[in-house]
């Protein structure tokens with residue numbers, strides 16, 4: 001008789017970090033495939049269309065890189081906190097706040113600036129906006145121990161309302177006074193509109209995203225601050241013993257996390273939308289960042305890979321809507337994303353446990369019948 | 375269900391109640407058990423004796439069903455049984471009391487006892503359960519209040535709860551994994567009374583220990599293990615401490631606590647004045663005045679829970695006193711960082727979780743109290759770790775092993791080495807809390823030698839220990855801590871065991 005058993009792992013081998021995300025993607029494709037079959041769409045056709053759209057040719061890859069760019073920032077935001085056991089669920093709200101700040105700063109200051117300085121202004125403003133949105137949750141967590149999961153999430157709702165108010169609910173500085181009828185945001189000056197490269201919407205935001213990931217990786221792995229995060233995440237008493245301030249580390253970590261999400265907003269404003277426009281911002285990029293951080297197991301370089309992949313998925317979602325005989329909405333991308341996260345979270349058990357296949361000889365199975373209760 | 379399984383010739387009434395033959399269990403990089411045989415007779419106390427890492431806990435885990443052996447068979451009353459989980463073990467009347475308790479802190483004693491009990495119905499008849507728990511406890515001399523909450527209980531009391539839990543479920547084989555490691559001498563005595571009551575009632579006990587003295591006192595038979603193999607088995611009548619020590623360590627060992635030469639004290643380097651720690655109503659430390667001079671060891675004797683932890687934390691800057699001051703070489707200590715900067719090394723009472731971060735590697739843990747700049751080098755830390763592993767014979771898979779997989783003794787070696795032997799810079803003050811508790815003979819020797827080295831190198835050492843022999847063997851001066859006050863102060867020359875014992879018990 002063969003028995004399959006889950007056994008606790010003593011150590012997590014390195015390959016698991018790659019195998020679990022890859023396998024969960026496959027499992028998600030299979031599960032989602034059931035839906036396609038049930039709705040009379042051949043899953044393999046759907047997937048090959050999607051794959052082609054996302055990674056199949058140069059134009060597809062370009063579009064994927066465009067979609068991936070803000071996701072790198074939101075992914076880093078979630079990952080930076082997650083690795084020390086803090087959950088910033090509100091990247092979406094910080095992204096809005098970052099976009100508001102970036103658009104405001106661009107409108108205010110960049111008209112007469114040179115391009116590099118304008119780019120810096122947009123990103124710094126975005127970071128400051130995201131950080132400001134995180135200020136209350138971060139202080140509450142560091143000083144009072146309030147769950148950052150709840151507070152950051154609540155702040156998303158607030159950001160959502162503020163966003164609407166600035167454009168449709170008031171004649172704010174962000175709103176274009178010349179639009180009649182449907183209210184719109186004011187377009188930012190040319191200097192703050194990032195140049196497009198390679199005939200696509202690839203902009204300076206992409207290299208900035210990659211460099212940011214490298215910096216985050218460096219901070220996590222090579223600095224005393226990152227080391228302190230590890231210690232606090234694992235053993236708060238040990239941190240106290242060693243004189244590492246938990247308060248300060250939590251505060252800084254959450255603020256930086258907020259700033260990173262705010263930079264996603266800046267990248268969207270300067271690289272794609274050029275004005276504060278609620279409907280264009282509301283893509284759930286902040287929430288996808290959480291999925292990315294989970295898939296990347298909070299590793300900053302893994303975030304680049306996962307963002308590229310989920311960026312491709314979003315891009316593919318856009319493209320398959322155009323394939324007439326499949327008749328798919330673009331939200332297939334979100335459905336797949338959800339499946340991937342679920343499969344990944346389920347697959348986590350394999351990083352702490354392993355399957356063991358045990359062969360036993362029947363003669364040895366001698367459980368006393370008396371004892372086999374329950 | 376009828377059983378048509380192979381029955382061993384020695385099954386039947388005279389058969390061992392529990393036995394295992396040819397047990398092999400591997401972990402990555404170690405063979406924890408290598409072809410081990412062991413058997414337990416009705417009504418006996420059978421001790422598994424061995425140094426840390428010998429495989430005692432692993433063997434007990436196999437016997438109770440927590441681990442499945444790769445090769446080998448477990449027999450219950452002479453019949454082979456397959457225990458797939460501790461629950462299976464319990465169904466066979468086998469229960470293990472783990473070294474690290476598995477109790478829910480917020481629950482009451484009774485709630486913990488019935489937690490997971492398959493017999494428990496849908497409703498909790500609290501009154502009836504409390505009564506039953508109390509009666510089980512009383513039968514075996516285990517004074518516990520069924521309605522007390524776990525977080526209010528001491529280590530010794532928690533252990534009683536674990537034992538009551540096993541007995542309540544009807545276990546008649548009890549596996550006690552290193553039960554005395556964290557107990558005070560008084561609690562150990564009380565535990566032995568319970569063990570004797572259990573065997574008198576026909577229950578059998580597997581007792582795990584590395585302390586020779588108590589093994590000789592409590593066991594009917596002793597199986598000695600080293601490196602995953604059984605090196606010998608003796609009945610108590612034959613038990614000779616030197617022989618047991620040799621079987622355990624693999625070489626001859628000088629059993630009597632080695633007397634260390636007295637230091638030559640210089641000027642005071644650690645001074646505490648009027649240190650008081652209050653936590654709400656409780657006064658943990660009450661106006662303590664203490665002075666440690668360079669080149670001496672001051673031993674703090676006393677039963678744990680009398681302010682030791684707070685004293686150590688205050689002196690190392692980890693805990694801010696309610697009032698009073700601490701100075702190291704004239705510098706006030708107001709934070710852990712300040713203490714480190716002034717050259718204070720601190721070996722805390724709780725190793726894993728405070729002194730070491732369990733999920734970080736050995737190398738990363740070495741960085742914990744090193745002076746760190748803005749950047750850290752994990753590769754340098756890895757080199758350090760390799761060196762310490764080699765120098766102190768730490769049994770570990772390598773420098774990247776997480777500290778939680780180390781046995782207690784090996785974890786402590788890493789911790790003490792980091793605090794005392796690292797960094798090329800000798801500490802000026804050492805605060806060591808229970809530095810040898812729960813360690814085996816070899817590790818104790820190493821740790822004491824490091825403390826002695828620190829003294830020779832001119833450090834002022836504060837040695838807080840419940841082990842009076844250790845304090846007497848090492849300290850130049852002795853103070854006794856009782857209820858947050860110093861109840862006695864004596865020089866080594868004038869130290870009188872009787873007087874110290876009375877001071878520890880609060881009898882003036």
Ligand SMILES: Nc1ncnc2c1ncn2[C@@H]1O[C@H](COP(=O)(O)OP(=O)(O)O)[C@@H](O)[C@H]1O
Pocket residue numbers: 010401402404405406424425426427428429430431432433769779780781
């Ligand atoms: N869960 C585990 N994973 C990996 N190694 C282990 C595990 N448990 C024990 N070991 C190793 O097996 C050996 C025996 O350990 P253990 O049974 O705990 O010894 P003892 O209880 O005698 O101190 C040690 O080398 C230890 O490091």
Ligand SMILES: [Mg+2]
Pocket residue numbers: 427430431432473551552
């Ligand atoms: Mg053990």
